Amino acid sequence: xxxxxxxxxxxxxxxxxxxxxxxxxxxxxxxxxxxxxxxxxxxxxxxxxxxxxxxxxxxxxxxxxxxxxxxxxxxxxxxxxxxxxxxxxxxxxxxxxxxxxxxxxxxxxxxxxxxxxxxxxxxxxxxxxxxxxxxxxxxxxxxxxxxxxxxxxxxxxxxxxxxxxxxxxxxxxxxxxxxxxxxxxxxxxxxxxxxxxxxxxxxxxxxxxxxxxx
Amino acid sequence: xxxxxxxxxxxxxxxxxxxxxxxxxxxxxxxxxxxxxxxxxxxxxxxxxxxxxxxxxxxxxxxxxxxxxxxxxxxxxxxxxxxxxxxxxxxxxxxxxxxxxxxxxxxxxxxxxxxxxxxxxxxxxxxxxxxxxxxxxxxxxxxxxxxxxxxxxxxxxxxxxxxxxxxxxxxxxxxxxxxxxxxxxxxxxxxxxxxxxxxxxxxxxxxxxxxxxxxxxxxxxxxxxxxxxxxxxxxxxxxx
Numbered sequence: 001x002x003x004x005x006x007x008x009x010x011x012x013x014x015x016x017x018x019x020x021x022x023x024x025x026x027x028x029x030x031x032x033x034x035x036x037x038x039x040x041x042x043x044x045x046x047x048x049x050x051x052x053x054x055x056x057x058x059x060x061x062x063x064x065x066x067x068x069x070x071x072x073x074x075x076x077x078x079x080x081x082x083x084x085x086x087x088x089x090x091x092x093x094x095x096x097x098x099x100x101x102x103x104x105x106x107x108x109x110x111x112x113x114x115x116x117x118x119x120x121x122x123x124x125x126x127x128x129x130x131x132x133x134x135x136x137x138x139x140x141x142x143x144x145x146x147x148x149x150x151x152x153x154x155x156x157x158x159x160x161x162x163x164x165x166x167x168x169x170x171x172x173x174x175x176x177x178x179x180x181x182x183x184x185x186x187x188x189x190x191x192x193x194x195x196x197x198x199x200x201x202x203x204x205x206x207x208x209x210x211x212x213x214x
Numbered sequence: 215x216x217x218x219x220x221x222x223x224x225x226x227x228x229x230x231x232x233x234x235x236x237x238x239x240x241x242x243x244x245x246x247x248x249x250x251x252x253x254x255x256x257x258x259x260x261x262x263x264x265x266x267x268x269x270x271x272x273x274x275x276x277x278x279x280x281x282x283x284x285x286x287x288x289x290x291x292x293x294x295x296x297x298x299x300x301x302x303x304x305x306x307x308x309x310x311x312x313x314x315x316x317x318x319x320x321x322x323x324x325x326x327x328x329x330x331x332x333x334x335x336x337x338x339x340x341x342x343x344x345x346x347x348x349x350x351x352x353x354x355x356x357x358x359x360x361x362x363x364x365x366x367x368x369x370x371x372x373x374x375x376x377x378x379x380x381x382x383x384x385x386x387x388x389x390x391x392x393x394x395x396x397x398x399x400x401x402x403x404x405x406x407x408x409x410x411x412x413x414x415x416x417x418x419x420x421x422x423x424x425x426x427x428x429x430x431x432x433x434x435x436x437x438x439x440x441x442x443x444x445x446x447x448x449x450x451x452x453x454x
């Protein structure tokens with residue numbers, strides 16, 4: 001049993017990162033994905049905030065799973081998720097007000113991020129704490145990576161910087177549309193295209209299966 | 215590993231749960247969540263308050279470069295000014311007299327009044343543009359602006375932060391009061407790029423006229439209300 005745990009946990013983790021990447025395969029959580037990914041820092045912060053909420057909620061849901069009557073389970077999940085969103089909201093205010101302003105209402109909107117409710121309902125409520133947390137961490141990592149993929153491309157093209165560091169010198173004319181809402185759709189479309197092209201080429205066979213399943 | 219123990223629970227659930235059990239579960243979850251939230255609020259309270267204070271100070275210091283310390287005041291509709299307690303934000307919420315305008319007095323190294331900073335807001339291209347402006351009682355003019363929040367188009371509207379020619383409008387923008395101290399002698403107004411002829415006009419950025427106008431209007435609206443109350447009482451701001 002113990003010998004099996006390590007690789008199985010790893011598979012469970014990678015499931016969220018790759019095979020069922022919430023952003024590029026399941027196409028969930030589009031609202032923050034399009035709205036806050038104007039810079040790599042914002043994208044990473046949003047990813048980390050979601051990671052915290054997702055992991056803690058899944059842990060608590062999993063711990064309480066035998067106490068929660070199924071009739072009121074959704075209400076309970078929402079209360080639990082909202083609690084951790086509030087915690088993260090305070091934490092970000094304490095860390096940096098500038099970041100808090102940049103992320104705006106999208107921190108509070110983590111409550112309605114369907115990745116989190118989906119994980120709580122589909123996985124955490126049926127599994128013991130450890131697998132639930134591993135699954136949540138995998139999904140969070142996949143979501144954070146996805147946001148970072150969007151945010152870094154948009155920042156590089158739209159502002160010529162990455163993490164605020166200028167990449168191309170003063171003569172670069174920023175491609176401003178990439179920072180505007182349409183740019184979010186362009187970059188998201190490009191990433192989705194890339195992922196499905198990978199799948200079709202057979203380079204990412206697992207992704208193809210997952211795409212067909214979803 | 216817990217598959218066996220879960221089975222009965224799942225079966226019980228399909229037969230319906232008694233109301234008391236539901237209330238118990240909801241109560242328990244709410245209690246746990248309440249504790250977590252209170253814990254988080256308590257542990258971050260000081261850091262959040264400090265952050266807010268630093269952010270305000272930075273915004274004031276930016277528009278009045280000589281400033282070294284600030285104090286918060288309100289200008290009441292009755293025409294008097296009142297200093298807010300050291301409690302700062304919490305206090306100002308309690309003192310929310312309708313029509314009161316909040317402003318900051320900034321003092322230089324020697325504790326002398328270096329200027330006044332106040333906020334103004336007006337509708338821009340995408341959303342409300344909120345700015346902070348510095349007012350110098352010595353020249354009766356606006357001596358600097360900073361943006362508090364805005365959602366203007368990157369690369370176009372947000373030039374109001376970086377455009378040097380535009381910011382040069384606010385090194386000595388005339389905001390003198392008229393003879394009876396009831397209003398500004400001349401309305402602060404943004405004019406088309408290159409059309410500025412008077413010291414109370416704001417030369418708009420070409421291509422960002424709407425945002426530039428919002429800045430002019432924000433200063434005008436705020437100064438029209440604040441300065442008539444403030445100028446007669448300027449001595450009361452005193453030293454830090």
